[in-house]
Amino acid sequence: MRQTLISDDKVIEELKKAAAETLAIDVATIKADSSLVKDLGAESLDFLDINYRIEQTFAIKMARHFIIEHIEEMFGEGTALDTDGKLTEKAVNLMRIRLDTAVEGSTLEALKPGMDMDALPAMITIRSMAGSIMDILDTLPENCTECGKSAWKTENDTHIVCGACGAEAAYKNGDDLIKDWLQKTQDEHKII
């Protein structure tokens, strides 16, 4: 369900904090549209660190794999990347749908078939990453899986727990969420 206990702004604030701590930079210099790679200098190991911090903060599991890897696994080798490791048109079409509301138009323009997969991390912004976190938080079930009651509340505006029995909220993990989204989008748009 679409949860309302944790706001978009709160997620962006926590993500800025996590990025600032990981990259040892001043949080005030980070904007919602900052690219973690291009503007903040993040490298691949930094993403692991930021993900870890975010997982602790919100008690969620972030995706371990990029959408490209999921496309190849679900729809077959060569569907997302050609033999030179460049993005296929199908992969680009899927990613455009995925990123439509999360990134700036200019970033979306840069996403083209033939693009190198290594160029993708530069497209990740604080805002697009916050969108992925919100998607996970929005898998909060209507009722507590432990006691069946619907009495969710937050602790520190980041942890959702059951107000009736105290159980931690159970969310879908990031990888399962990407797979669900890919299947649904494929069924609707028949891109692959």
Ligand SMILES: [Zn+2]
């Ligand atoms: Zn409960």
